[in-house]
Amino acid sequence: MRRRMDPRRWSLAWQVFTLQLVVVAVVLLAGGAAAYLQARQSSQESTRSRVLAVARAVAATPEVRAALTTPDPSTVLQPLAEQVRRDTATDFVVVMGTDRTRYSHPNPSLIGQPFIGHIDAALAGGVVLETYTGTLGPSERAVVPVRSDAGTVVGLVSVGVSRGTVSRALAQQVPRLLGAGAVALSLAAFGAVLVARRLRRQTHGLGPAELGRMYEFYDAVLHAVREGLVLLDPHGRLVLANDEARRLLDLGPDWEGRRLDELGLPAPMAASLTGGSTVEDAIQLTANRVLVVNRAPARWKGRELGAVVTLRDHTDLQALTGELNSARGLAEALRSQAHEAANRLHSVISLIELGRTDQALDFATVELAAAQRLTDLVVGAVDEPVLAALLLGKAAEANERGVELEVDAATSVPEGLLPARDVVTVVGNLLDNAIDAAASTPGPRRVRFSGWVEDARTEGGIESVVVLQVSDTGPGLSDETAARAFTRGWSTKTDQRLAGHGLGLALVGQTARRNNGTVEVRGTGEAPYPGAVFTVRLPVAVEVAR
The missing domain is CATH 3.30.450.20 (PAS domain)
Structure with missing residues (x-):
């Protein structure tokens, strides 16, 4: 009471x-x-x-x-x-x-x-x-x-x-005044009852102290969570975005009340988030980040309120995954090479035991010379150790799939011009796609890597850029697919059981944009590499000595 x-x-x-x-x-x-x-x-x-x-x-x-x-x-x-x-x-x-x-x-x-x-x-x-x-x-x-x-x-x-x-x-006029006052009071009371009932529905019967406490707790939770949280109204406009969401989406100060496609987000991401379907753990790319996105409708007692979107930053994880895949490929290639080396060693020993020493020597020399030529070419042309190791690993991986990885003799990439992680992302994904394309053709199956430094004219003058180019003998790309090659979700692979399709080239494009570089693709190249040609130009921050 x-x-x-x-x-x-x-x-x-x-x-x-x-x-x-x-x-x-x-x-x-x-x-x-x-x-x-x-x-x-x-x-x-x-x-x-x-x-x-x-x-x-x-x-x-x-x-x-x-x-x-x-x-x-x-x-x-x-x-x-x-x-x-x-x-x-x-x-x-x-x-x-x-x-x-x-x-x-x-x-x-x-x-x-x-x-x-x-x-x-x-x-x-x-x-x-x-x-x-x-x-x-x-x-x-x-x-x-x-x-x-x-x-x-x-x-x-x-x-x-x-x-x-x-x-x-x-x-005699007092009753009329009192009557008018009573009518006015009755109308005001009726209106106040309607307002109170509507307000009660909207506040769910909570008092000011409870509403204030609830707002304070909810606001503290929204800004404390490590995930980005975005609330959209039924028309797809932003109603709420916590600190992490504003950071991940690079939202400006005037984001409230605007649609996602009005905020400069990539079209595929804006389309997937403003649609009516549920999105679960979808990989989406912004200009600088790789995000895992979830979207679910927000309902209250059967009424559609809009949608709730959560965002998780997987940029570093995706980069580390790429590096791990490269290291895993290199390990698999070394394991395979060890197996092949054991087979060749047994062959050499068997030839010696059969008294055919000259044939054993010739067999061992030819195998050693072939492997050493690639190593010498890569080490001599590529001073960047991460890129050199990546090329050697990809060469072994390509050899396992029946593809020959060649390094252009004119390649020259000095050390320290680019961040090692960006080199792995760009070259690793380009080589993976080129090897897949070349492996799908009857032959010859070859992939070529070229790299050099050149001067480019920009608005600020002349600056040095590193050019990384990968060509293959695959089936090539049509003009339409070449224009969409770096779009999130595009892929030539048809095996739907494999996750991550359509992400590699999108990451290449993202890395290039983040470094103020450019990406070009030609659907067909010139003999002896008639397949697609991918060219990435990344500006360097140091003066290059020639």
Whole structure:
């Protein structure tokens, strides 16, 4: 019971309802009081105007002027004044001489007695309007002069209405004022009930303290979570984005209320997030990041509120996964090479045991020379150790798949021009796609890597760029597929059981854009590499010595 009686614990709807009723009641009381005072003032002014008009009408009557010159004016004036009093619903009509002597009065016993009140202004030819207490009590009265034909003041006429009569007339208006106030209060209460019910539904019956506490907790949770959280309304506009979401999506200060496709996000990502379907652990790329995106509709009691989108940053994880895949491929290639080396060693030993020493020597020399040529070429042309190791690993991997990886003899990539992680992302993904394409053709199956440094003209002048180019003998690309090659989700692979299709080249494009570089693709190259040609140009931050 104590909790219910404490207004601080009421729901917000009931507090608003109570406050509205109090405000309306105060306004109505103040308005009623003001209306009553105005009505009283208006009644007083209208009464003064009425008695003044009656007094002037009586003073202008010829019978009154004529009677004032007779020896006994009361004989004519008393009946006339009483008739006027009854006809005009006034309380007294007094005709008097200039010496205040009454010639008429509602109380005949007072005739001949002096008039009580102010008459100086009327004797001077003016008008007296006043509230005065006479023989009949307080009254609103007017005193006007009676003029002869010559214009001199020969008498006075006073007409009045008692304050009691004015009050009774005013009291007749009070019920109407009270009725209007009651109607207004009823309408206000009905409106307040409707507002309170709507507010109760919207606030779910919670009080201000509970709403404030809930907002504080929810706001703290939204900004504390490590995942990006985005709320969209049914029209796909951003309603809420926590700090992590604004960081991951690079949202500007004016993001609220805008659609995702208006914020500069990639079209595939904006399309997947604003659609009506549920998205689970989808990989999407922005200009600088690889994001894992989940989208689910937000519903409340069967009503569609919009959608909830969560974002997780997998940029570093994706890069590490690429490096791990390269290292795993290199390990697999080394394991395979070890197996092949064991087979060759057994062959050499067998030839020696058979007494064919010269053939054993020739066999071992040819195998060693072939492997050493590639190693010498890579080490001599590529000073960047990460790139050299990647090329050797990819060469072994390609050899396992029946593809020959060649390094252009003119290749020259100095050390330290590019971040090692970006080199692995760009070259590793380009070589993987080229090896896949070459392996799908009957032969010859070859992939070539070229790299060099050149000068490029930009808006800021001449700058050095590293050019990384990969060609293959695969089936090539049409103009349409070449234009979409670096789009997230594009892939030539048809095995849907393999995850990650369409991500490698998209990561290459993302890395190039992040480093202010460019990516070009030609659907067909020149013999002896008629397949696709991918060229990446990345600016370097250091001066290159030649």
